[in-house]
Amino acid sequence: MSEKLIVIGGTAAGLSAASKAKRRKPDMEIQVFEKSGYISYGACGLPYFVGGMIPDPEDLVSLTVDQMTRNRGVPTSIHTEVTAIDRENRTVTVKYLDNGQEQVHGYDKLVIATGARPVRPDIPGVDAEGVHYLRTVEDGIRLKNAVKAGTGKPAVILGGGFIGLEVAGELALSGMEVHIYEKLPGLLAFLDESISRQVLETLERNGVHVHLGTGVEEILTEKGAVTGVRDFRGEETDAGLVLVSIGVVPNSELAKAAGLELGIRGAIAVNDRMETSDPRIYACGDCVQMKNRITGEPAYVPMGTTANRQGRIAGENAAGGHETFPGVLGSMVTRVFDLYVAATGLAVSQAEAQGYKVAATVITKSDRASYYPGGRDNRLCLVADRKTGRLLGAQGAGSESIAGRINVLAAAITCGMTVGEIHRLDLVYSPSVAPVYDPILIAASQAMKQVEV
């Protein structure tokens, strides 16, 4: 009899696992259960769907239930929630949300890819009509409809992380008045202060109101609908809708109830093979704890790239393979209006917390030859180990090309390069693409003066 693999969750990690397992072991019987109404959607595109750049929610979907079920031979159900795992009898209880019926399915191998959910603040008014989150396609449709309905009143965004900033940009471009509340004294506060300030200036130049160092203590309502917010200082702002984007928590309750080991922030503990504490059960994506690639320490950095990659590894191994996940650098990029911001590796504070004596260098340099029209400043911040000169992290802001530059530095960190070695890189040059000394080389040259080797 063929082995049976059940996958809980049908977005990035879950479908990657199912597809990979099927490719590796075509006679494996594989079934996917997804609680929501959509599978295989690009959640990172939701802000652009809300803003209107992407017209249809189906555009975000790369594989349909039918394609998974027929073409890939992996029966996939939506509106289907796994409510319990019985490890002893190797079964899961499945609840069909459309009719409330429950069934029990046996498994030989199980992949948990239950993802994460937005943090819900414990403040008055949080249950009012007009309070939104942005995690699922359904969330996106609700928020887009609210934007289209248009009360004429401002949008208030709680949290100045990537999603908050991306939605702020899209809503402001569509003509709405937008307010962001961030409890920390700066936006994207893990970045160098000069980059954080540049993000703030870009938002304000584009008309977004940013309230720093203060949170919302109450969502004001009238007849159960949002009318505004009051912040810690007692100041009030009118609001037609509120988007809460203050972070996510892993959906690990199912794993916990089954007695699986959890790690930091309640994420499911897995080894490099994506195995949980039960060797028949794998977990991957936004519900698991990962390892920082530089420090080897546990980390929780939920991201789409990681989810896809971990899913493939879980699927490969569930089907008998031996792949390992190397851990994360936390490489990331976002666009705030016309400013691209990217980072990889350790921030200064993270490196210091690890006991490194840090050399931080910030440079600003055009991304083209000085005489070539259209150049834009690239700001680069390098975080190096003062003692060995080894690069630990990098952050940048500027034109789109900053993404490629941070990727070069991600490769350099992965290889354990020192800033001196980075300075010796032979990078491409043409006046239309870079100055003769690329900003990376200028930054490395400055960093060399601060390290002891």
Next chain:
Amino acid sequence: MSEKLIVIGGTAAGLSAASKAKRRKPDMEIQVFEKSGYISYGACGLPYFVGGMIPDPEDLVSLTVDQMTRNRGVPTSIHTEVTAIDRENRTVTVKYLDNGQEQVHGYDKLVIATGARPVRPDIPGVDAEGVHYLRTVEDGIRLKNAVKAGTGKPAVILGGGFIGLEVAGELALSGMEVHIYEKLPGLLAFLDESISRQVLETLERNGVHVHLGTGVEEILTEKGAVTGVRDFRGEETDAGLVLVSIGVVPNSELAKAAGLELGIRGAIAVNDRMETSDPRIYACGDCVQMKNRITGEPAYVPMGTTANRQGRIAGENAAGGHETFPGVLGSMVTRVFDLYVAATGLAVSQAEAQGYKVAATVITKSDRASYYPGGRDNRLCLVADRKTGRLLGAQGAGSESIAGRINVLAAAITCGMTVGEIHRLDLVYSPSVAPVYDPILIAASQAMKQVEV
């Protein structure tokens, strides 16, 4: 008495050497002699000056004679040719071209940065009025004036290398009919055939006439001025001007006459410290032989980035330092209309010539998430050692972001990464900047299937 350093040549390599030596050893007496009328100019910008995007030749100059002489304390003369080196007496003979006078100057250390000059084809008509080269600012001014004067007849470009293609693009954009003659069967023939074809299609789509597999056997003239060209097949094309861009040769005659050792293609032989066979004499830039960083073999890849870098090292060492030049990967990028083309490391043919059993992989992938508007295909070709999986070279074509991707691969080659290790890189992702699996990761994944590890 302070040491005396003489630098022959005042562009990228020479001025980098002089400036670096002065910074390291401020009491060193340093003098720069430049034969042409311009110092410190960005030669790579000349095509854009000719085309009009850069209005003034002075825009290409980053340091004036006055700035070098007064601000940096390095007396610098233009129109001043060094005609002989007397190694025994440690003197150079200097000819002031404006008045024909000669002087002899003593040196303790000498830096030769005489650059390279365009190859002159030995064909009838090559001395006619209307035959141009593009190497110095004076060349650029002459060519731009010819373009502006406008005979109404086509421009013919001999050679389909980077300079030829860049000028072709600029002249076509300014409305001229442009013909390129390339003896080889493809453009940029060291690139993968699919990329070479993409370059050809881009030129033709923009109205440039490309004649492949044929050269010009005669430049046709009337009263000493260009009227057209006749190719190897006997076909004639009208021409108002001809640009010869079929490569460069190192200006090493002075070094040769002084008995210094030469290397491949007549370039001056130097060690990693940029010392010639005479330890008091350094050489750098387009006049020297370099080392391929992967193979360790001698190479001659004259480029602006290398010249600047070697100049600094020569200057540092001439002033008592101990810097070394790591060699070149041959990293390069150019823009052909809206197509960016970049490469680093070994091409397939170069790798095979070195005895590698090559695995070549070509992929095409959008540079954005599939659902995000405005994505453009990136084509990537990886050249790997089939036996070890180590990356040896990479080439790409597509949007501007291809430059950053090739830089990532340049770093990977430098670190000796395998395609499997590259596939495990944690690169940045956002729908507006990359697909969730970056083209680099897709290419590495495909390459892994072709290597034996």
